[in-house]
Amino acid sequence: MAHISIIGTGNMGQAIAGVFGKGGHSVQLLGQSDGSTPVTGDIVVLAVPYSAVAAIVAERGQSLAGKTVVDITNPVNFETFDSLVVPADGSATAQIAQSLPQSNVLKAFNTTFAATLASGLVGPNTTTVLIAGDDADAKSQLADAIAAGGLTVIDAGPLARARELESLGFLQISLAAGEKISWTGGFGVVA
Structure with missing residues (x-):
């Protein structure tokens, strides 16, 4: 079994x-007040807003x-809610990988x-987690840990994906914020 540290104790972290x-x-769950607590997991999930990543x-x-x-962020411009705050040819994840x-x-x-x-559900379908990254072993380890929790996992390709x-996440957030879909719903993948 894996040991996983999650930085962020909000809804997503929980x-x-x-x-x-x-x-x-x-699972080790670390909040803002745990800054001096060592990260002990082999897998570390950054379950924080994009704006908090640089400090972490x-x-x-x-x-x-x-x-x-594992970067879970969606780098949405929350002031205008009309774009992502990363370059069009990049991603928050690419910036984190560079750091x-x-x-x-x-x-x-x-x-x-x-x-x-x-x-564990989006409507009648099992929740699907999409993973992108360049390290096949890291993706496999994360996919196995997620699947053991009862969710479907799809390898979405390299880190460039x-x-x-992030665009898909932005669209889903925009739809929910505009009350076009529910925050308890979202996109499902049907094979």
Whole structure:
């Protein structure tokens, strides 16, 4: 079983912890007041807003070397709610990977809402987590840990696909904020 650290104790952090807990994995949940607590997981999930990532990397970057770091952020411009705040040819995940060159950085969980992670369902379908990243072993380890929690996992391709995942996440958030879909719903993948 994997040992997973989750930085962020909000709705997403709690829901992701629940998924890993259902799979029998040990979970360390770290909040803002836990800045001096060492990160002990081999997989580290950044379950924080994109705007908080730079401070976490500055504070904990060295301790993340050799670990799989999972970025769940959607770098939405929350002032205008009309765009992403990263360059059109890049992604938040690519920027994080550049800041953490000794870590295996993956994108996952950004196309799911906390409610669909907690329930394991999007409508009648099992919640699907899309993963992007360049390290096959890291993706496999994360996919196994998620699947053990009862969710479907799809490898969405290399780290470059994080841009499309962030666009999909932005669209889903926009639809929910505009009350076109529910925060308990979202996109489902039907095979």
